[in-house]
Amino acid sequence: MLDGRVKTLHPNIHGGILARRDQKHHMEALNKYGIGTFDVVVVNLYPFYDKVTSMGGIAFDDGIENIDIGGPAMIRAAAKNHKDVLVVVDSQDYPALLEFLEGSQDDQQFRRKLAWKAFEHVASYDSAVSEWLWKQTVGDKFPPSLTVPLSLKSSLRYGENPHQKAAFYVDKSLSEVNAGGIATAIQHHGKEMSYNNYLDADAAWNCVSEFRNPTCVVVKHTNPCGVASRDDILEAYRLAVKADPVSAFGGIVAFNIEVDEALAKEIREFRSPTDGETRMFYEIVVAPMYTEKGLEILRGKSKTLRILEAEKNEKGKLSLRQVGGGWLAQDSDDLTPEDIQFNVVSEKKPQDNELCDAEFAWLCVKHVKSNAIVIAKDNRMLGMGSGQPNRLESLRIALRKAGDEVKGAALASDAFFPFAWKDAVEEACESGVGVIAEPGGSIRDGDAVDCCNKYGVSLLLTNVRHFKH
Numbered sequence: 001m002l003d004g005r006v007k008t009l010h011p012n013i014h015g016g017i018l019a020r021r022d023q024k025h026h027m028e029a030l031n032k033y034g035i036g037t038f039d040v041v042v043v044n045l046y047p048f049y050d051k052v053t054s055m056g057g058i059a060f061d062d063g064i065e066n067i068d069i070g071g072p073a074m075i076r077a078a079a080k081n082h083k084d085v086l087v088v089v090d091s092q093d094y095p096a097l098l099e100f101l102e103g104s105q106d107d108q109q110f111r112r113k114l115a116w117k118a119f120e121h122v123a124s125y126d127s128a129v130s131e132w133l134w135k136q137t138v139g140d141k142f143p144p145s146l147t148v149p150l151s152l153k154s155s156l157r158y159g160e161n162p163h164q165k166a167a168f169y170v171d172k173s174l175s176e177v178n179a180g181g182i183a184t185a186i187q188h189h190g191k192e193m194s195y196n197n198y199l200d201a202d203a204a205w206n207c208v209s210e211f212r213n214p215t216c217v218v219v220k221h222t223n224p225c226g227v228a229s230r231d232d233i234l235e236a237y238r239l240a241v242k243a244d245p246v247s248a249f250g251g252i253v254a255f256n257i258e259v260d261e262a263l264a265k266e267i268r269e270f271r272s273p274t275d276g277e278t279r280m281f282y283e284i285v286v287a288p289m290y291t292e293k294g295l296e297i298l299r300g301k302s303k304t305l306r307i308l309e310a311e312k313n314e315k316g317k318l319s320l321r322q323v324g325g326g327w328l329a330q331d332s333d334d335l336t337p338e339d340i341q342f343n344v345v346s347e348k349k350p351q352d353n354e355l356c357d358a359e360f361a362w363l364c365v366k367h368v369k370s371n372a373i374v375i376a377k378d379n380r381m382l383g384m385g386s387g388q389p390n391r392l393e394s395l396r397i398a399l400r401k402a403g404d405e406v407k408g409a410a411l412a413s414d415a416f417f418p419f420a421w422k423d424a425v426e427e428a429c430e431s432g433v434g435v436i437a438e439p440g441g442s443i444r445d446g447d448a449v450d451c452c453n454k455y456g457v458s459l460l461l462t463n464v465r466h467f468k469h
């Protein structure tokens with residue numbers, strides 16, 4: 001009845017599923033109303049998920065009609081009464097079901113596992129419905145409660161360290177459909193991805209995806225330690241490795257353009273700039289695509305090299321992160337240089353090329369763990385300092401890595417400089433940087449301006465901080 005809205009929602013069905021066979025009065029009630037029993041319930045739910053994520057979307061009323069009600073009700077009833085009723089929601093379980101039915105032994109563990117899967121399936125289904133409805137109504141990013149459906153992609157050999165067990169789950173939320181990212185990357189070759197590999201590949205892919213020109217990013221322990229953009233991607237690759245060859249060894253190399261034969265050969269053959277002999281070793285290469293030949297050559301580099309093909313991350317996503325007893329949610333940091341004003345507050349105005357360098361350094365520093373300093377020139381990173389508990393230390397590390405090349409380069413800081421004189425700003429100026437880009441906002445911003453004026457350095461304030469913890 002009701003155009004098919006009520007088909008199975010009937011005591012003849014639910015009585016036959018829910019009746020406890022070992023309870024005399026249950027069986028008497030079935031007899032009284034002429035209801036038979038069901039031993040097996042197999043349900044394919046309306047494909048709500050596929051419908052609402054289909055190309056072109058779906059009208060609200062169609063979405064509503066695609067919410068299965070009777071199916072989940074039967075699944076829940078059968079799962080509750082799994083002691084007497086087998087419940088199957090996944091066609092992959094049909095062979096096991098048939099084997100069980102053909103056997104002579106009952107197995108409560110098998111029944112319980114099916115019941116677990118049934119409730120998990122319905123919970124996942126309902127989370128898609130609720131996510132969809134929230135978007136159709138209130139729609140903001142932070143609903144009063146949130147259920148995130150996760151699906152096991154693979155168990156991992158170990159976690160951050162070998163004594164920690166680990167697994168990787170893919171987010172099945174509607175918002176993740178066609179949203180790109182490392183979780184859905186195709187692995188063409190290599191050893192299985194480790195826990196740390198996922199973190200590093202994610203960092204590398206997020207960073208390289210930000211650049212418009214052909215770019216190579218080298219990441220080690222989630223920090224970009226080499227970045228370069230060039231029309232010639234081979235040169236970009238060499239320069240990115242050269243920024244910090246010691247760190248690049250065993251790192252992740254990411255490109256924002258196709259890896260072809262020439263690039264693959266370069267990756268395979270390139271010798272460490274530190275000794276000119278040792279072939280560079282990488283854990284992962286990640287790119288948006290590969291030519292057949294490029295893939296073949298990279299496969300030949302080593303058996304273990306993981307080769308990932310990833311799709312660009314969608315912007316505007318919710319970022320979730322775990323702390324003890326809870327999850328922090330925030331917008332992903334999607335700002336681009338176009339969204340930022342680089343306001344000149346010094347007497348010296350930057351040249352066009354210095355402004356480009358500052359934008360490049362700013363884009364890099366956004367992806368470096370705080371406290372973060374990046375020194376860059378001519379579309380390449382010269383040095384970076386990351387993760388130090390004070391900005392001065394990060395600056396000193398970045399300066400040391402940049403060496404003599406610092407002269408006339410751009411320096412970007414992820415947050416304001418709390419002190420200028422005899423501190424980070426003055427040390428940066430003394431080193432010979434040409435331009436400094438930082439958010440500003442310190443009570444001593446005036447000191448930073450005076451200091452830059454004294455040394456003839458351009459100071460750009462962006463008003464936007466890019467902490468990365």
Ligand SMILES: NC(=O)c1ncn([C@@H]2O[C@H](COP(=O)(O)O)[C@@H](O)[C@H]2O)c1NC=O
Nearest residue numbers: 160194195196197200220221249250251283
């Ligand atoms: N002993 C070490 O310092 C060390 N051992 C492994 N790594 C790095 O750790 C990452 C891989 O981690 P895993 O072994 O958990 O898959 C790679 O980036 C690898 O280069 C290390 N870190 C290098 O900087």
